[in-house]
Amino acid sequence: MDIEALRRETPGTTGRVHLNNAGAGLMSRQTLRTITAHLELEAAIGGYEAADQEQARIGATYGNIAELIGGRADEVALFDNSTHAWSAAFHALEFSPGDRILTGRAEYGSNVLAYLQTARRTGAEIVVVPDDAAGRLDSTALAALIDERTALVGVSHVPTSGGLVNPVAEIGRITRAAGVPFLLDATQSVGQFPVDVREIGCDMLTATGRKFLRGPRGTGFLWVRSDALDRLEPFGVELESASWDGGRGFTWQPGAQRFATWEMAYSNVLGLDSAVRQALDLGMDRIGERALALGDLLRRRLDVLPGVTTHDQGTQKCAIVTAKVDGIPTADVAAALARQHINVTTTVAGHTQFDSEVRDVHPLVRLSPHYYNTEAEIDRAVEVIAGLSR
Incomplete structure (x- = not known):
């Protein structure tokens, strides 16, 4: 470099x-120019019209994010931050009394609060997997704790409060073998070092644009493995995520688009795309x-x-x-x-x-x-x- x-x-x-x-x-200056240029375009011709004019560049964002993390464009949904992306994935799962959510000691605070709320509402149980001698999530202990009651394994790749890197590929191997959903919070890892969803084996991954990716604040994304979609029922539904059937029903949009929201700050989306492309180029x-x-x-x-x-x-x-x-x-x-x-x-x-x-x-x-x-x-x-x- x-x-x-x-x-x-x-x-x-x-x-x-x-x-x-x-x-x-x-x-970077390029990302800043990209954001301000779109805001100027919106001011000059209108917000809807600017989005229509830049539709191809906006659409390319999904493919660039997918390339960054080893997925496919139709597996990516955009959000205004990583916590909202994580919440969309987590709350798309159904929990019942006696279900178990397995997580690590390094789990991010907002995720923990969501676990606590879900446990209070549904009677699900939160199980904190012990650390190994080095302070990582103990994958051997995780494997021993997984049983028919396990509804989710949720792990932070890198915690907000230290330099730990959890053994996520090993966690993915264990969850795939057990058929248990694996939600990975990659907020602090995407953009800092290579992250590949195929190698990791997670079912869902969330990340932000503002940290090591060097994108604007107010950006984040969710990646969902296609064959995990049949386990997920998005908590919210709106015109971008589903289609009305003409009567009293609707059908979900294909792929991760079922998690999408109609309104987005497209200047930020294009800024995120600029930052992602810079990471790919470097x-x-x-x-x-x-x-x-x-x-x-x-x-x-x-x-x-x-x-x-x-x-x-x-x-x-x-x-x-x-x-x-x-x-x-x-x-x-x-x-x-x-x-x-x-x-x-x-x-x-x-x-x-x-x-x-x-x-x-x-x-x-x-x-x-x-x-x-x-x-x-x-x-x-x-x-x-x-x-x-x-």
Whole structure:
């Protein structure tokens, strides 16, 4: 990669160090131009007319997303965020008293709240699969827990609160063998390193545009394996997702379109497509290699600082790095970095509730570099933290 050229095409790299890509990545000039150009077109000729004029480019978004994750265009539905995409998939499943939802300790907070609500409403049971010695979801324990009562396995590929990468391909092998639906939250992994739904073997996958994909906020998508559709009844139905039969009935649209909504911000959709195409052009193998290397460099540099402890679990760790400085509140660490124009954020116990039951580590400062960051920026962040830890 020509990192300097990529940075010249990323306005946000000027004047600050952006280590908050797990929150929202920096958009490229091309993505920004794509979004603003469509907004200008809407202002000039009308919103409906602009969508009609750009119909081919809007339609191409589905195929580009499918190429990114190894699926098909008709298996993709667009949403305004990953949580809504995840909710659409989860609430399309039917749960009864005694059904079991198996998940991991790293599950994202909004997903956990949905599990809790469903358990309250239906009498289903939530089962948290133990971690292995490295802190990953224990696939052996998962296999032992799956039985005829298991209605879903729901897992976060990468948690919001650390560098863990769960063994999702092994989870997929287990769920396929058992015939159990597997819903994968890939919000923090798509765009950070290669993600292939065929290799993983999940039935449903959700992701966002705003994080490591570097797309605009207000974008997300759902991928649904075609042969999983007969298990799913979308919770909501509207004109884009179904067709009226002329009487008192309707039929679902084919493929993932049955999860679609009619109204979308097409400027954002085109911005998402621009970001996806940029990832495809650069190559997810190269993106992943550099992002993970920068995360590893940052983690190793922090690990040798006196009074600083990193808290990332797993055997393979990604570009999300979490740490704590002895004797200094995490909010003060983040504020010190912000004063030096270094963007980071902090973790919250309520965002990974099951993890917080066994690890009393939050809040932590969360630093998340991406491929357009430089080694010098890593050094700068470490230098600021080192000054606090002395």
